Amino acid sequence: MKNFAMTFGSMKSLLFSLIAIMFLTLTACDSNDDAIPADNLSADSGDEEVIDGYFEDTDDVVFEANDQVSTTNGRIAIGRDHSLIRCAEITHDTENKTITIDFGDGCEGPGGKIRSGKIIITYTDRKYVPGAIWVYTLENYTVNGIALEGTKTLTNVTGEESDYLSFNKVLEGGKATWPDGLFATREVNKTFTWIREPNPIDDEFHVEGEASGVTKNGMAYEMDIVSKLIYKRKCRRAGVHIAVQGLKSIVKGDSEVLIDFGDGECDNLVTITKDGESEVVDLTDKRRDKNS
Template sequence: MKSYVRNMQITGLSISLLLFTLIGCDREQVEVLDDSTGINTSQLQASDESELILEEMINIGDDIYAADELSFTNGKSYNTGFLPSCALVTSVIDGNSKETKIDFGTGCELPNGNVLGGILIFNSVKDTDLATKTVLLTMENFSFNSVQIEGGATIVRNRSNTAGNPNSEINFSFKGIWPNDIVRNIEGNRTREWIEGYGSGDWGDNVILINGESNFTTANNEILNKKITIPLRREWSCRFIVSGTIEVVFEGLNYSLDFGNGSCDSKGILTKPDGTSEEIALIRFRR
């Protein structure tokens, strides 16, 4: 068995983060969007924050595995700068298995401003030249912007689809414990296609298209079923979804949430069951 350690250095875009402590109680204090159903911005924002946590964990895995793949293909070191120097990356190879741990310590800020703590663990076979690889994601004492995260995911990573882009199929289930012991759960599936930036050497130009469906359970044990109807576009340099549409089913009624035309902002258009629409803000962790 052999092991090696790699420290990652920051390059490219850097954004400072001011942590915001979410305020909660036994029942979430919320702004009601629709008097007849009770769906509210707090529920939508919490589910969107959960989606961001999932996205960033998978982005980290993408960055690690892309570095290995490109180093194998091109014969040179590959580092996008997405993982800062405070993230200690350790890989251990045992036979045909490879375990990679990313230790963020007690608090390590990504260049897009999110602050992570604890350890993410990615397990897979070691063969770098495989066209398809299954990766198991687990975690130890992991936190994301002060939210404690438990759970994991199975990622089937394909190096190239018919369009020549890397893509992944993901099944996930995790629990988030927000400040004041507010517990929320999310589970579901994702497909992700890496449409821009792969191999460029700079994390800031990476763009992912996301499809899939998930169930989000609020702190009050209410369930939001979310299905992506127009692929969501996530640009790594922006912590928000910049375009795409999801259908949200809550208490048997259908809502539609449109993330806009490509601008990096928290705004979305929520269409209610009665056909009326309004602009809402999904802050994804206030700064």
């Protein structure tokens, strides 16, 4: 069941489709994890979560584009209503291995997100092939009015003997600028691993790594995933879109905030600790994009 020699051979086409579906759902877990409310202890973690969400949104778009363009050359038509790129113009230059996703002056996707500008991708091979490298840059790109800049390199680091697909993602020169002119910067190095199980409902998505930057209030921070963040497909189906296990540390100046996502139960509860004081926060009704 977990043999990659067979997976990338006779079952290649089926696996590509399944992987695309899984990554569009599971990476959405990470990209939507941007709503820790700005109250009391959790205010210290809010900016990091928000900017992370906007940059992870670009991954969702790129993964879907990868699935849609396949080996087709030229302009690609996307017609599905639920597609993240349904209103974008997609072109694929197979000779130069370049994909351009152009949202124009702005169009609304699922969930009400309005994207504009371009994501330009260069690649060495299909994303799901071990060793493949994808580099994508943002050109006048915005999400809900927030301008994003930077270059992201995604490398398929799945080992030849590995049971699971793994990707390393590095963001360099990341910057988010709000309509009022305030901005935040971000650098990221994370690894994502898809844990496949015999029953797909039991699949998990594990995230490790670190990030750093400056918030829009001018505060430098460092984020470290102390204990890998675990997202579960069955929890997403139950309406829980955040990690359900793992520990994240955010350091600003001399202050450290710990965000504990729990012990694997499908709930929207996180425990936030600062200076020995802890607060349990229920994110169920507080998940929203923050534009200010």
